[in-house]
Amino acid sequence: MAEAFIKGVIRREAWPGDGLCVVNRGSGQRLEELQEHYGIVPSQWSVAAAARLVVVAVKPFDMAQALAQLSPWLHGQPVLSFAAGVSLAWMREQIVGKSPVIRTMPNIPVAVLAGAVALTFEAGVPETDRDLVRYLLGRLGEVVEVQEELMDAATAFSGSGPGFVSYFLEAMEEAAVELGFTPEMARELLLQTVVGTALTLREWGISPQELRRRVSSPGGTTEAGVRVLKAGDLSGLVHRALQAAAARSTEMGQSYTPTESP
Ligand SMILES: NC(=O)c1ccc[n+]([C@@H]2O[C@H](COP(=O)([O-])OP(=O)(O)OC[C@H]3O[C@@H](n4cnc5c(N)ncnc54)[C@H](OP(=O)(O)O)[C@@H]3O)[C@@H](O)[C@H]2O)c1
Structure with missing residues (x-):
C-alpha cells in the first residue's frame, strides 16, 4: 500500500520523489528498488523529525512497534495511518498525543489512480494539515470524509x-x-x-x-x-457479506482500543 501511495503521488506530480523519505523494517534491497523506481530517499525513523507529514503504512499488528519507533521524533507533524481497524484514540495513546493523527482506508485501485478512499481526522487536526492530506489522497482517487465510526464499514465496503x-x-x-x-x-x-x-x-x-x-x-x-x-437472493447475499466483513473489521480493531479515555 505504501508503494501504491508513492507511485500515485509521483505519477500525479503531487510531491517530488526526492521529497519522499521511506523507512521499512529490514530490507535495504527493497528501499534501493524504491529509490531506483521512484527517486525516493531511503531513510531512518529520525527523518520524521523534519517531515511535513508522516505516513504509517504497516500492518495493524506492526503498528505498536512502528509508532514506538516514530514517537521520539514527533513534535506536532501530522501522522497518517493506513492500518485497518486501528483507532485514532489508540494511535494517539501510543504517541502520547505528540502529533495529530489521521486515519484513512484506501483501496488497491489507488495504484492506478482510481482508488476509493475513506478518510477521518481526529478533532483538532489543523486545517492546513487536513488540506495537505486531502490533496495527496485526492491525487489517488475519490476521497470521502467519514466519521470514525464508519471506518469499519468503509473497510468492508470500499476496502474489501x-x-x-x-x-x-x-x-x-x-x-x-x-x-x-x-x-x-x-x-x-x-x-x-x-x-x-x-x-x-x-x-x-x-x-x-x-x-x-x-x-x-x-x-x-x-x-x-x-x-x-x-x-438466488443475490441482494441478501451481498448484504450478509458486507455485514460479515464489517463485523470482522470491528473484531480486528478490538486489539487497538485505548487503555485510557482519549
Ligand atoms: N493491501 C490493501 O489492499 C490495503 C488496503 C487498505 C489498507 N491497507 C493497510 O495498509 C497497511 C499496509 O498493508 P500492506 O498490505 O501494504 O503491508 P506490507 O506489504 O506488509 O507492507 C508493510 C511494510 O511495513 C514495513 N514495516 C513493518 N513494521 C515496520 C517497522 N516497525 N518499522 C518500519 N517499517 C515497518 C514493512 O517493512 P519490510 O519491508 O522491511 O518488512 C513493509 O514494507 C496495512 O495496515 C493495511 O491494513 C492495505
Whole structure:
C-alpha cells in the first residue's frame, strides 16, 4: 500500500520523489528498488523529525512497534495511518498525543489512480494539515470524509470491495467461457463491461437500479438473467457479506482500543 501511495503521488506530480523519505523494517534491497523506481530517499525513523507529514503504512499488528519507533521524533507533524481497524484514540495513546493523527482506508485501485478512499481526522487536526492530506489522497482517487465510526464499514465496503467485485467477475468470466468465448475474449468483454457500466453510471448521474431498468426490456435477456439472480437472493447475499466483513473489521480493531479515555 505504501508503494501504491508513492507511485500515485509521483505519477500525479503531487510531491517530488526526492521529497519522499521511506523507512521499512529490514530490507535495504527493497528501499534501493524504491529509490531506483521512484527517486525516493531511503531513510531512518529520525527523518520524521523534519517531515511535513508522516505516513504509517504497516500492518495493524506492526503498528505498536512502528509508532514506538516514530514517537521520539514527533513534535506536532501530522501522522497518517493506513492500518485497518486501528483507532485514532489508540494511535494517539501510543504517541502520547505528540502529533495529530489521521486515519484513512484506501483501496488497491489507488495504484492506478482510481482508488476509493475513506478518510477521518481526529478533532483538532489543523486545517492546513487536513488540506495537505486531502490533496495527496485526492491525487489517488475519490476521497470521502467519514466519521470514525464508519471506518469499519468503509473497510468492508470500499476496502474489501475490489475483492467482492472480483469474485462476481470471476463467476461472470467462467460463465462466459461456458457460453463459448475464449478466456481472452471473455476477459476483454468483461473488463469493458464493468468499466463501461461504472462510467455510464457516473456520467449519466443515475442509480444502478435506474440503469438496470433502462437495459431491461420486458421479456428480454437482462430480465431473464436478473430473475435468476433474484431467485438466488443475490441482494441478501451481498448484504450478509458486507455485514460479515464489517463485523470482522470491528473484531480486528478490538486489539487497538485505548487503555485510557482519549
Ligand atoms: N493491501 C490493501 O489492499 C490495503 C488496503 C487498505 C489498507 N491497507 C493497510 O495498509 C497497511 C499496509 O498493508 P500492506 O498490505 O501494504 O503491508 P506490507 O506489504 O506488509 O507492507 C508493510 C511494510 O511495513 C514495513 N514495516 C513493518 N513494521 C515496520 C517497522 N516497525 N518499522 C518500519 N517499517 C515497518 C514493512 O517493512 P519490510 O519491508 O522491511 O518488512 C513493509 O514494507 C496495512 O495496515 C493495511 O491494513 C492495505
